[in-house]
Amino acid sequence: MSKRESLNIPEWLKFSGDRQKSPVYFIDIRGKNLNLNNPQVQRELNQKLKDVFKKLNPGNFKGPGVIKVHPGEPKNITYLLPELVQADISFLKEKGINCVIGDTTVIYSGPRGGESNPGGDVSAYTSVIEHNRWSQKHTGVPFVILDRPITSVPGVIEFSEEEVLRNIDSPGYYQNIYIAGAIDKAGVIFNNAHLTLHGLSPLALCVKGLAMGGAGRKGKLQIHANIIVKINSELCKRCGTCAKNCPGQALRYNKEKIPVLIEERCMGCGECLSVCPQKAIEMVRRGPIKWGKGADTFPRRLADFLITLLNGRWEGLVNVGHLYTVTADCDCNNRPQKPIFSDIGIIVSRNPFALDMLATRLFEEQAKKDRANYSLGN
Ligand code: SF4
Ligand code: SF4
CATH class of the missing domain: 3.40.50 (Rossmann fold)
Structure with missing residues (x-):
C-alpha cells in the first residue's frame, strides 16, 4: 500500500467571485x-x-x-x-x-x-x-x-x-x-x-x-465502473456491430439475434454505444452512488x-x-x-x-x- x-x-x-x-x-x-x-x-x-x-x-x-x-x-x-x-x-x-x-x-x-x-x-x-x-x-x-x-x-x-x-x-x-x-x-x-x-x-x-x-x-x-449498457430491442436492427467491437466480449445474441449484455464482463467503455448505427444503445447507471469511489x-x-x-x-x-x-x-x-x-x-x-x-x-x-x-x- x-x-x-x-x-x-x-x-x-476554487470558483469564487474572483475568476x-x-x-x-x-x-x-x-x-x-x-x-x-x-x-x-x-x-x-x-x-x-x-x-x-x-x-x-x-x-x-x-x-x-x-x-x-x-x-x-x-x-x-x-x-x-x-x-x-x-x-x-x-x-x-x-x-x-x-x-x-x-x-x-x-x-x-x-x-x-x-x-x-x-x-x-x-x-x-x-x-x-x-x-x-x-x-x-x-x-x-x-x-x-x-x-x-x-x-x-x-x-x-x-x-x-x-x-x-x-x-x-x-x-x-x-x-x-x-x-x-x-x-x-x-x-x-x-x-x-x-x-x-x-x-x-x-x-x-x-x-x-x-x-x-x-x-x-x-x-x-x-x-467507468458505475456505467452499464442498456439495449433498446425495438431500435436494434441485429447488425452485430456492437458485439464485434466490444473489447470485453460482453455481448452475446439471444434467439432473436438481439445482443444481450453479460453484465460482469461489461467495463462501461461505451464502445458499443459509439458504433451502433441505430442509436439503440444507451449507458445507464449500474447501481447506487458510491461516495468515496466517485x-x-x-x-x-x-x-x-x-x-x-x-x-x-x-x-x-x-x-x-x-x-x-x-x-x-x-x-x-x-x-x-x-x-x-x-x-x-x-x-x-x-x-x-x-x-x-x-x-x-x-x-x-x-x-x-x-x-x-x-x-x-x-
Ligand atoms: S460498454 Fe464496452 S464492455 Fe460494455 S458492452 Fe459496450 S463495448 Fe462491451
Ligand atoms: S450495433 Fe446497434 S443495431 Fe447493431 S446489433 Fe448492436 S444494438 Fe443492434
Missing part, C-alpha cells in the same frame, strides 16, 4: 478561415501560445515534462495537430526542462488498446504514432506510452510500473486511484486536448483528456478522478484546449469525421475546469452562429 496523502485543492482552483485567480486565455481564430496545416500559420500560433504560457507565470517548474495528447486513431483526420505542441516543447526547453509527448493505452479495442500492446511489444501503438506524425522524427521529442515502462526514455523520464496506486484522504472523491506510471513521475504536465463531443461526457476536452488519459487501465475501469455520473467521476490524480501537483499543470476541427464523436472513433462548425481557436489555463467551461460556452456560440444542429444540453 502506498502512503496516504491528504487532499490539497489550491485556492486558485481572475485562474484566467483562461483565448487565441481567437473565429472567422479568419485559417489553414491550420500551413507551416507559417502554425508558427504564428505557436508563438502566440508561448506568449500566453509566459503570462501564466508558472513559477518554478521542475522536470520531467510530459506533454499529454490524444494522438488520434489511424483513420482520424481531425485530431489534435502535432505541429501545435511545438510551443510547449520550446517553452519547456527554454526553462531547461526535458520533456516527452505521451498518452496511455486505451481500454477499447484497436491498435492503441492495452491488449494489442502487451508490456514487451508496443509495435501496434507505435505504428499509430508514426502514422499520425507524433514520433520523434516529426516532433523532435520522444513519444512515451505513459503506462508502458518499455517506452521510458533514460535520462528524461523513467518508470518501472504500468500504473501506480495513490491513496488520497479525500472523502467524497476517489480515495484509491491508479494512475499511469509516467504521469506519476511527471513534474510538469502540459495537458493538450482536442475538443469533440463525446457519448458519455458529453464534451471531451481537458478534464476528460487528463483524467482518462492519465489513468492506468485499472484507473480507467474505476472511472459519484455516479460520468462527468462528475472524471472531475473527481482528476482532482485526486493531480493532488499535490497542481502547480506543475498547464491546460491547452484545441478548439478546431470539432467533431460530433470523439477521436477514439477510428474513422474520418467532418467538422461540425468552423474553427474557434486555442484556449489556455492552469485550471482545467475553468477551461472546459469556457469551451462549452464557445461551442454553443459557434454552433448557433454556424447553424450547426448540436448542443451540449446545458
Whole structure:
C-alpha cells in the first residue's frame, strides 16, 4: 500500500467571485478561415501560445515534462495537430526542462488498446504514432506510452510500473486511484486536448483528456465502473456491430439475434454505444452512488478522478484546449469525421475546469452562429 496523502485543492482552483485567480486565455481564430496545416500559420500560433504560457507565470517548474495528447486513431483526420505542441516543447526547453509527448493505452479495442500492446511489444501503438506524425522524427521529442515502462526514455523520464496506486484522504472523491506510471513521475504536465463531443461526457476536452488519459487501465475501469449498457430491442436492427467491437466480449445474441449484455464482463467503455448505427444503445447507471469511489455520473467521476490524480501537483499543470476541427464523436472513433462548425481557436489555463467551461460556452456560440444542429444540453 502506498502512503496516504491528504487532499490539497489550491485556492486558485476554487470558483469564487474572483475568476481572475485562474484566467483562461483565448487565441481567437473565429472567422479568419485559417489553414491550420500551413507551416507559417502554425508558427504564428505557436508563438502566440508561448506568449500566453509566459503570462501564466508558472513559477518554478521542475522536470520531467510530459506533454499529454490524444494522438488520434489511424483513420482520424481531425485530431489534435502535432505541429501545435511545438510551443510547449520550446517553452519547456527554454526553462531547461526535458520533456516527452505521451498518452496511455486505451481500454477499447484497436491498435492503441492495452491488449494489442502487451508490456514487451508496443509495435501496434507505435505504428499509430508514426502514422499520425507524433514520433520523434516529426516532433523532435520522444513519444512515451505513459503506462508502458518499455517506452521510458533514460535520462528524461523513467518508470518501472504500468500504473501506480495513490491513496488520497479525500472523502467524497476517489480515495484509491491508479494512475499511469509516467504521469506519476511527471513534474510538469502540459495537458493538450482536442475538443469533440463525446457519448458519455458529453464534451471531451481537458478534464476528460487528463483524467482518462492519465489513468492506468485499472484507473480507467474505476472511472467507468458505475456505467452499464442498456439495449433498446425495438431500435436494434441485429447488425452485430456492437458485439464485434466490444473489447470485453460482453455481448452475446439471444434467439432473436438481439445482443444481450453479460453484465460482469461489461467495463462501461461505451464502445458499443459509439458504433451502433441505430442509436439503440444507451449507458445507464449500474447501481447506487458510491461516495468515496466517485459519484455516479460520468462527468462528475472524471472531475473527481482528476482532482485526486493531480493532488499535490497542481502547480506543475498547464491546460491547452484545441478548439478546431470539432467533431460530433470523439477521436477514439477510428474513422474520418467532418467538422461540425468552423474553427474557434486555442484556449489556455492552469485550471482545467475553468477551461472546459469556457469551451462549452464557445461551442454553443459557434454552433448557433454556424447553424450547426448540436448542443451540449446545458
Ligand atoms: S458492452 Fe459496450 S460498454 Fe460494455 S464492455 Fe462491451 S463495448 Fe464496452
Ligand atoms: S450495433 Fe446497434 S443495431 Fe447493431 S446489433 Fe448492436 S444494438 Fe443492434
